[in-house]
Amino acid sequence: MSGPTGRGPRRLTRWWRRRSLRTRLTVIAATAIAISVFVAFQVASELMDRELQVTAEDQLRSDSRVLAADAERAGVAQVQLPPYPGSGRLVRVILPDGSTRTPVGQPALPPVSGRAGRVAQGASADLMEPNDSDEDGYRIYTLRAGDGAVQVARVVDDSPINRFGFGMLLIGLLCVVGGALVGRTVARTALAPIDRLTAAAVRVAHTRDLDAGIPDEGGGEIRRLIQSINEMLAALRDSRRAQRLLAEDAAHELKTPLTSLRLNVELLVRLDRRGTLDSALSAGSRTRLLNDLGAQVAELSTLAAELTEVARGDVSDENTELLDLADVVLAAVTRARSRVPDIEVALDVTSVWVSGRPAALQRAVLNLIDNAGKWSPADQPVQVRLRAEGASAVLEVDDAGPGIDAVDVARVFDRFYRADSARGLPGSGLGLSIVQRVVDDHGGRATVARSTRGGALLRVDLPAAAQPAPLARRAAGEDTAAR
Incomplete structure (x- = not known):
């Protein structure tokens, strides 16, 4: 079960999906700019803070060296301390006994730390105490001088960083607003062709005028x-x-x-x-x-x-499978004989495997046989031949009828087309058009010519497929046994 924590993201996702593409682009542009400004602010603040810290520390070291030089000449107990200027730099001298001297009127500095005391005792040469080491907001530099040490300190001032951050905040807000306006403008400009496309599609849907094409504009x-x-x-x-x-x-x-x-x-x-x-x-x-x-x-x-077959067109629930076209031809011949008992069919078929839809192929073969049966004389059989020829399965159906006139050859496979000589015969003119469609669906080719018996020769070429391995091995075994 999903708890309340999962509802928030889903609601946000649904809200986002309901927004228009123009709104999404605007929000994305503003968000990208806001993130860029935030990252730039963080990086710039960090660099500025480091630069100010380095500058302050360099100044402390410089001032400490001047005071240390005076203390070494005059001694830490007698060195003349500069008067307190009222703000900024603070100084202090650490004597050997641990006591301190400061200028008159100078605010008190934090107590001498243990590490600074060890510098005065000669344990180390100097010490820079960072910001987070003192609680009063001072940065203190301690330098060994004579038999004691001198200290120079400055109050840590974050006001430049704060002013910089406030300025960056204002700049960021202006950039976000400007980015949103720019994103809105860019989105409107970029989506203008889509708006026109939508309007054209709505117009076509309302008028049902499919002849009204959409102007080809834009790019990509x-x-x-x-x-x-x-x-x-x-x-x-x-x-x-x-x-x-x-x-x-x-x-x-x-x-x-x-x-x-x-x-x-x-x-x-x-x-x-x-x-x-x-x-x-x-x-x-x-x-x-x-x-x-x-x-x-x-x-x-x-x-x-x-x-019904023609109206269905290419829509079919039948799956494509590997099949022996000879079985399809035999099944079609059986159906033709059951429909017209007096039809005579002469078969000459060999096993040829194809990939196709068995019911559709059987219907096409049946239509070829029915067409030939209408023209073939009663004493002349319809000849059906199936063989492999190169990479194709070749099916030929011919009759001994009058044949097809040259003017009708080009339209034999058209829907509802019937030659003048066929007007008095039963039929709709759809049978051969169905054959053409089935053959096209299977990547083949249907042609018509004159047979050697004077009638029509209808030929279908389909791409042949490899025989299944178990059947191929069985056929090879039977051939070896026969030898």
């Missing part, structure tokens, strides 16, 4: 963002156009079978209401009419399935 990341959005709008525009064409073509293709189906049903209903169904239609006519109705319903079912 902004320009790439605008180009990406324009590319997205172009893709949406193409998708909408494709949907509209699909709907228009579907409505056109559905009109004929629906009209025929409606007329036949209306005829049956009218005759049944009159009670003349048996007398008006002979048994053969009724059989033909019912067969026509069944064929029209089957055509509508096929068209609906193909429209």
Whole structure:
């Protein structure tokens, strides 16, 4: 469980995420300047403090040497001490017995420390007592002189540091305010293209006008963002156009079978209401009419399935897997024979492994066989061949029909396209377009040519894949056993 200590950072994070990018940039700029000023103040204060300390200590040493020279000439007990100037420097002489002499009117210094006493006794030559060693705010320098010692002291004055810190505080506040204003200005200038981009995107969302592109301005990341959005709008525009064409073509293709189906049903209903169904239609006519109705319903079912397949486009829940294309072809042939029992298919397939979606590939092969079955004469089988050719799996389906006219070759794989010679045959013109899409999705190529039997030869080239290792070893073992 997270305690109260974890709620503060989360709330701050949520607050920060709700701020605009302009506000974030302003806060970041002001914070960066504040941190820079604080660090600069700390460094400058430390350097200034050290410089003042060194200067003060040098001055104490210089004054002590002058007084020590006088004390050595006249003796520490008789040396003439300079009068107290009223502020600044303080002096004191330490006699051999530990007593002290100070100028008249000078404020009392702190008692002589033990270390300073040892200097007067000759234990060491000098001693600089730092700030934190005395409680009265003095810096005292002790120097051996004759049979005693002299001391020069100064009151520690922090006022220059305090004035410097106050000045730096004012400068820091001005810098933070200026930094916030500069950050706000820079953010407004830098984000102006994004504001215009946002306004253009809102306009497109409200007007639904995908043809209104966004002006390409700015540079670097902004320009790439605008180009990406324009590319997205172009893709949406193409998708909408494709949907509209699909709907228009579907409505056109559905009109004929629906009209025929409606007329036949209306005829049956009218005759049944009159009670003349048996007398008006002979048994053969009724059989033909019912067969026509069944064929029209089957055509509508096929068209609906193909429209669904086309409308789904590249969206598929099927996973890509390593598969033997020969198994896919055999399954498609089995389905084709179950749908059209009188179709004859001649197979010549070898095992070729590919990486793909089995259901989609089977649908493509089935469409190729169905297309060939419509054109092939009853006494001529549809020939299906599968082989490996270089790094490709080659599938060929040919028929002995009339073939495809040269003017129709370029549009064979277009949606709803049907040659003039195919107008009277069942079909929607979507089968080969589905083949084209499946082959493209698998990185292959679909082509059409004339077969040696005079009909159409539809060829599909797919990238071949390596055979799985266990199967390869088994195939090699079977080959060795056969030898």
